[in-house]
Amino acid sequence: MNTRIQRRNRRLILDAALDVFSAHGFRGATLDAIARQAGLSKPNLLYYFDSKEAIHRALLDDLLETWLEPLRAIDPAGEPAAEIMAYMRHKLRMARDYPRESRLFANEILQGAPRLSDFIASELRALVEDRARLIAAWVAQGRLAPVDPMHLIFSIWALTQHYADFDAQIRLIRPQGDPMQGAEAFLTTLYNRLLAP
Amino acid sequence: MNTRIQRRNRRLILDAALDVFSAHGFRGATLDAIARQAGLSKPNLLYYFDSKEAIHRALLDDLLETWLEPLRAIDPAGEPAAEIMAYMRHKLRMARDYPRESRLFANEILQGAPRLSDFIASELRALVEDRARLIAAWVAQGRLAPVDPMHLIFSIWALTQHYADFDAQIRLIRPQGDPMQGAEAFLTTLYNRLLAP
DNA sequence: ACCAGAGTTGACCAACCAGTCAAGATTCTT
DNA sequence: AAGAATCTTGACTGGTTGGTCAACTCTGGT
Numbered sequence: 001m002n003t004r005i006q007r008r009n010r011r012l013i014l015d016a017a018l019d020v021f022s023a024h025g026f027r028g029a030t031l032d033a034i035a036r037q038a039g040l041s042k043p044n045l046l047y048y049f050d051s052k053e054a055i056h057r058a059l060l061d062d063l064l065e066t067w068l069e070p071l072r073a074i075d076p077a078g079e080p081a082a083e084i085m086a087y088m089r090h091k092l093r094m095a096r097d098y099p100r101e102s103r104l105f106a107n108e109i110l111q112g113a114p115r116l117s118d119f120i121a122s123e124l125r126a127l128v129e130d131r132a133r134l135i136a137a138w139v140a141q142g143r144l145a146p147v148d149p150m151h152l153i154f155s156i157w158a159l160t161q162h163y164a165d166f167d168a169q170i171r172l173i174r175p176q177g178d179p180m181q182g183a184e185a186f187l188t189t190l191y192n193r194l195l196a197p
Numbered sequence: 198m199n200t201r202i203q204r205r206n207r208r209l210i211l212d213a214a215l216d217v218f219s220a221h222g223f224r225g226a227t228l229d230a231i232a233r234q235a236g237l238s239k240p241n242l243l244y245y246f247d248s249k250e251a252i253h254r255a256l257l258d259d260l261l262e263t264w265l266e267p268l269r270a271i272d273p274a275g276e277p278a279a280e281i282m283a284y285m286r287h288k289l290r291m292a293r294d295y296p297r298e299s300r301l302f303a304n305e306i307l308q309g310a311p312r313l314s315d316f317i318a319s320e321l322r323a324l325v326e327d328r329a330r331l332i333a334a335w336v337a338q339g340r341l342a343p344v345d346p347m348h349l350i351f352s353i354w355a356l357t358q359h360y361a362d363f364d365a366q367i368r369l370i371r372p373q374g375d376p377m378q379g380a381e382a383f384l385t386t387l388y389n390r391l392l393a394p
Numbered sequence: 395a396c397c398a399g400a401g402t403t404g405a406c407c408a409a410c411c412a413g414t415c416a417a418g419a420t421t422c423t424t
Numbered sequence: 425a426a427g428a429a430t431c432t433t434g435a436c437t438g439g440t441t442g443g444t445c446a447a448c449t450c451t452g453g454t
Binding site for chain 1: 414
C-alpha cells in the first residue's frame with residue numbers, strides 16, 4: 001500500500017536513533033530524544049516500531065552485514081600483504097564514513113555485548129577463525145612475516161575504529177584540521193613494516 | 198574524627214560505582230545499582246557523596262593522574278625504541294590490571310567526552326604535544342624510523358586499550374584461554390618492526 | 395554510664411521513562 | 425466526493441530515577 005510515508009519515516013527514525021544510541025548507549029538513550037531528533041512524536045515512533053528495543057535491533061541488523069563484508073572480501077587468491085592492506089584501508093574508510101555505526105557497535109561491546117553475543121559467538125567468530133587460518137597459511141608459505149593472525153585482525157579493528165570511537169579525544173588533542181589526516185599513511189607504513197616477509 | 202568508617206564506605210562506594218559506570222555509562226548507571234553492589238542503602242550513598250555526578254567525578258579524578266603517568270614516564274635520555282616499547286607495555290599492563298578504569302574512560306570519550314573535555318584539551322593535550330616533539334626529535338636524529346609521532350601515540354592507546362574495552366568481543370571470538378594471551382608478544386613484534394631505524 | 399556527633403534508612407517526592415489508547419487528521423482508492 | 429485505510433498525537437499509566445528528610449541507631453570520648 002502506501003509505503004512512501006512509511007519508508008520516509010522509518011528512515012527518519014533510524015537515522016535519529018543512530019544519533020542518539022551511538023551517543024548515549026542503549027540505556028542512556030530515550031524515545032523522547034529520538035522522537036525530537038526525528039521531528040516526530042513519540043507515539044508516532046511506536047507506530048512504526050514495536051519498542052525501543054525493536055529500533056535498536058533494527059539498527060544492529062542493518063549494521064552486522066556491513067560489518068562482516070570487508071573481512072569476507074579478503075581474497076585467498078590475492079597477494080597476501082596487499083589483501084590485508086586493502087582490508088585495513090576498507091575498515092579505515094568505514095570508520096571515517098560511518099562513525100556513528102562504529103560508536104553504536106563500540107557502545108554495545110563496551111557494555112558487555114548483551115545484544116550481540118549471538119552474532120559474535122557464531123557468525124563473526126566463524127569468519128574470523130576462517131580468515132585467521134588463511135593468514136596462518138600465508139605465513140607458513142613465507143608470504144607474510146610471522147605474525148599471530150588473530151592479533152593481527154584485532155589490531156586492524158583497534159587501529160581503525162579508534163579514529164571513530166575516540167574521535168572526541170583526537171579532536172581535543174589536535175584541534176586544527178581533520179582528525180584522520182595522516183591516519184591512512186601512518187597505518188600503511190605500520191602494516192607494510194609489520195607484514196613484509 | 199572517625200575516618201575509619203568513612204574511608205571504608207567511600208572505598209566501597211567508589212568500587213561499586215566503577216563496576217556500574219564502566220558497564221553502563223553515566224546515564225545508564227543507577228544509584229540503586231551502585232548501592233546494591235556496594236551493600237549500602239541509596240540514602241547512605243548520598244550521605245558520602247553529594248550526587249550521582251559527584252561519584253562519577255571522584256572516579257574520573259582518581260583516574261586522570263594514573264592515565265597521564267606512563268606517558269610522562271617516557272625518558273628523553275633513554276633509548277628511543279626501548280622507551281616507547283616500555284610505554285606500550287605499561288599501557289598494556291594497565292589495560293589488563295585496570296580494565297574497568299579503561300572502560301570508564303572509553304565510555305566517557307565515546308559519549309563525546311562531556312566531563313573530560315577540559316582535562317583532554319589542557320593537561321593531556323599539552324603532555325601529548327610535548328611527547329610528540331620528543332619523538333619527532335628522535336626521528337630527526339635517525340634513532341627511530343620515520344613515523345608520525347601523534348599517530349604513533351594514538352596507535353599505542355588504540356592497541357592496548359582495545360584489549361580492555363573490547364574484552365567482551367575478544368572473549369566471544371576466542372573462548373578458550375586468556376584473552377590477552379600473546380598480546381604482548383604481538384605488540385612487541387609490531388613496534389619493533391615499526392620503529393627500527 | 396552518658397551524650398554529642400557520626401552514620402543509617404524507610405518513606406517519600408517530583409521528574410522522567412517506555413509504552414497505551416482513543417480520537418482526530420491525512421491520504422489513497424474508487 | 426466519499427468511504428476506508430493509513431497516519432498522527434494529546435493525554436494518560438505504571439514503573440523507575442535522583443534526591444530529600446525526619447527519625448532512628450551506632451560509636452567514641454569523657
